[in-house]
Amino acid sequence: xxxxxxxxxxxxxxxxxxxxxxxxxxxxxxxxxxxxxxxxxxxxxxxxxxxxxxxxxxxxxxxxxxxxxxxxxxxxxxxxxxxxxxxxxxxxxxxxxxxxxxxxxxxxxxxxxx
Amino acid sequence: xxxxxxxxxxxxxxxxxxxxxxxxxxxxxxxxxxxxxxxxxxxxxxxxxxxxxxxxxxxxxxxxxxxxxxxxxxxxxxxxxxxxxxxxxxxxxxxxxxxxxxxxxxxxxxxxx
Numbered sequence: 001x002x003x004x005x006x007x008x009x010x011x012x013x014x015x016x017x018x019x020x021x022x023x024x025x026x027x028x029x030x031x032x033x034x035x036x037x038x039x040x041x042x043x044x045x046x047x048x049x050x051x052x053x054x055x056x057x058x059x060x061x062x063x064x065x066x067x068x069x070x071x072x073x074x075x076x077x078x079x080x081x082x083x084x085x086x087x088x089x090x091x092x093x094x095x096x097x098x099x100x101x102x103x104x105x106x107x108x109x110x111x112x113x114x
Numbered sequence: 115x116x117x118x119x120x121x122x123x124x125x126x127x128x129x130x131x132x133x134x135x136x137x138x139x140x141x142x143x144x145x146x147x148x149x150x151x152x153x154x155x156x157x158x159x160x161x162x163x164x165x166x167x168x169x170x171x172x173x174x175x176x177x178x179x180x181x182x183x184x185x186x187x188x189x190x191x192x193x194x195x196x197x198x199x200x201x202x203x204x205x206x207x208x209x210x211x212x213x214x215x216x217x218x219x220x221x222x223x224x225x226x227x
Contacts, residue, residue, distance in 0.1 A: 009154065032214060043118070043204060043218035044157075051214060090156060100145045100164065100208055101172070103214065104156040 002027040002093045004105035012111045013081055021076040021108045023091030033074040034092040034102070035065055046088065063084070080084065088111045117141070118219035120205055126225045133192040135222050137205030145208040146171075146188035147216065148180060150201045157204065163188055164210075195226045 007022040023029065032051050048059025049057040055067040065076045074091060091105040131164035139146065145164050149157040150174075159172030161180040169180050177199060181189045188207075192199055202223050206216040 004156075006156075006213075034214075038220075041220070043220045044206075044216075045218070049214055087176050094214075096219065100162065100210075100216075101159065102157075104149075104158070106156040108155055 002095055002103045004091050004093050006105035006108050008089055008108050010109045014113050016080050019081050019091050023074045025072050030086045032094045034114050035076050036090045038088045043058045081112045083112050118207055118217050120187050120219040120222050122222050123179040127195050131195050133195045135203055137188045138186055139207040142209040144210045147206040148190045149204045152201050153227050200226045
């Protein structure tokens, strides 16, 4: 079984500042890792995913995440945020043998202030 | 573009009513999922289906059932709605069991009074 912990429930930042949203996971098997974003009144969409290979993964809208196996983390970063990045962000994990089944974290609400 | 649609954005039902939430995807995906989303709890998997007429329990199946009679449609059923089932319900689909991306619908906000 897998579990995911997002360490911050809310992150307020000012526009053009850098941001890091933290995610730690637990699993007894190798995993795939994902970040999803949910804009107000919308469903979730995939930001980026780590499957294998390079531990630094780039996604849409200038976001990137780094897989750290020793620390079982997959933190999401953006060097300069915009007002339009205001949304809720979810980290998710899937065991490599858990076909199709994602386990989500509790979510982090990112609020970007002007 | 993959499109996942859900029959209602907002729904208000009374305790004890039978409730149907419908989800349709237009990309011939094999896998479909039902989640509920609650503040501070993230998304929790209720049921999923990897083929027509096939279903598997997720993490919180109690009080729910599902139906998948056609590949494109996956229904979530609350046999007797209760107030603790007030939540946002999200449907998702994926090409197959190996697929890495799930595509989500806009959600149905269900209130049970």
